[in-house]
Amino acid sequence: MTQIVRPSAFRFSSEASPRSIEEERLHRKRRLAASYRIFADKGYDLSLAGHITARDPEFTDRFWVAPIGPWFGHIRVSDLVLVDHDGNILAGEGPINQAGFAIHSEIHKARPDVIAAAHSHSIYGKAWSALGRLLDPISQDSCAFYENHVLFDDFTGIVLDTSEGKRIAAALGDKHAAILQNHGILTVGRSVESAVASYVSFENACQTQLLAEAAGTIKPIGHEVAKHTANQMQGGGDPGAFGFRPLWDRVLREQPDFLE
Numbered sequence: 258m259t260q261i262v263r264p265s266a267f268r269f270s271s272e273a274s275p276r277s278i279e280e281e282r283l284h285r286k287r288r289l290a291a292s293y294r295i296f297a298d299k300g301y302d303l304s305l306a307g308h309i310t311a312r313d314p315e316f317t318d319r320f321w322v323a324p325i326g327p328w329f330g331h332i333r334v335s336d337l338v339l340v341d342h343d344g345n346i347l348a349g350e351g352p353i354n355q356a357g358f359a360i361h362s363e364i365h366k367a368r369p370d371v372i373a374a375a376h377s378h379s380i381y382g383k384a385w386s387a388l389g390r391l392l393d394p395i396s397q398d399s400c401a402f403y404e405n406h407v408l409f410d411d412f413t414g415i416v417l418d419t420s421e422g423k424r425i426a427a428a429l430g431d432k433h434a435a436i437l438q439n440h441g442i443l444t445v446g447r448s449v450e451s452a453v454a455s456y457v458s459f460e461n462a463c464q465t466q467l468l469a470e471a472a473g474t475i476k477p478i479g480h481e482v483a484k485h486t487a488n489q490m491q492g493g494g495d496p497g498a499f500g501f502r503p504l505w506d507r508v509l510r511e512q513p514d515f516l517e
Contacts, residue, residue: 281314283334285372286321288449288501290334290515293323294508295453296377297330301460306441307377308357311449312365318342320365325354333517342366356415363422364429364445371445373452381464382442389438392462394483395475399462403487406434406459434459447495454500 276284289311296302296309305325313319319341323332338349342362346353357376364374385392389410394403409428413421425443429435433455435443442459446452469475478486508515 278315285311285314285449286334286337287516288453288505289321289323289337289373290332291505291508292375292449292453293329293332294512294515295457295504296375297328298508299379299457299460301377301379301456302329303378305354308354308361309373309375309449309453310357310361310365311373312371313339316341317369318366319347320361322353322357322361324349324351325357326352330512333515335517359419359422360425360443361422363419363426367423367426368429368431368445370447371452372447373449374443374445375452375456376437376441376443377456378441379460381467382436382460383440384467385463386436386438386440386442391436392466393475394478394486395466395469396462396478397486398458399465400478400483400486401455401458401490402434402462403483405432405487406436407432408436408438409440410438412437412439446498448498450498450501450505451495454498454504457504458500 289309292309296307301307307329308322310320310322313321319339321337321339323329323336324338327336336349338351338353339347340353340358341347342365344358360376361374364371389408391406391408392399392402394400407428407430409425411424425435425437429445433445437443442456442463444452444455444459446455
């Protein structure tokens with residue numbers, strides 16, 4: 258007899274039994290390197306734009322990130338760079354993306370609950386950001402972001418200093434995703450798995466609404482049902498991480514050199 262397993266019954270790798278500091282650091286770095294490969298596979302790489310960060314488990318004022326320059330599809334664990342909130346490179350070889358540092362350092366400062374943050378200039382998120390609107394609950398999938406994302410409408414050019422990073426972090430508040438007007442989208446999570454799987458879903462939600470609005474008049478889901486669906490999709494201790502496992506499995510099988 259086949260047993261039906263509810264999502265909340267799953268235990269994700271990000272919620273595994275307690276690990277040592279060294280084991281947890283390696284876990285996060287492996288997921289981070291894999292995430293850059295995932296972004297490359299999905300076409301979320303545009304020139305030097307985009308960055309994913311993972312907070313160090315021991316030194317919480319430091320985070321790991323890929324250096325600027327190499328293609329996302331070539332990033333390995335050994336390529337990752339450790340940087341502190343002052344911009345000092347403490348491990349690995351830089352340079353790093355200055356815009357990425359300006360945004361992510363302020364988010365990590367403002368949100369102790371955030372382990373990872375992901376941002377890129379993916380095409381549908383960037384296109385939707387130009388409309389200056391929040392997403393509507395038009396599908397079961399988009400309900401994951403209902404009342405859980407914000408609009409940052411203060412675009413002032415390329416983010417080269419931490420002042421704009423502070424404004425983005427303030428606008429994000431306690432939410433898990435942001436539409437950066439005229440810029441792109443950003444997601445955060447309590448694990449690398451959560452931030453990255455949420456980014457993939459957020460990009461898909463942007464694509465879906467763009468297509469739906471181009472096709473005709475949308476009939477959005479009502480508030481009560483949208484809120485109920487959002488709550489259902491938050492099952493488990495790490496919302497958003499549900500979708501990471503197949504992404505991880507694929508890159509692990511097809512591109513195992515990211516572990517080097």
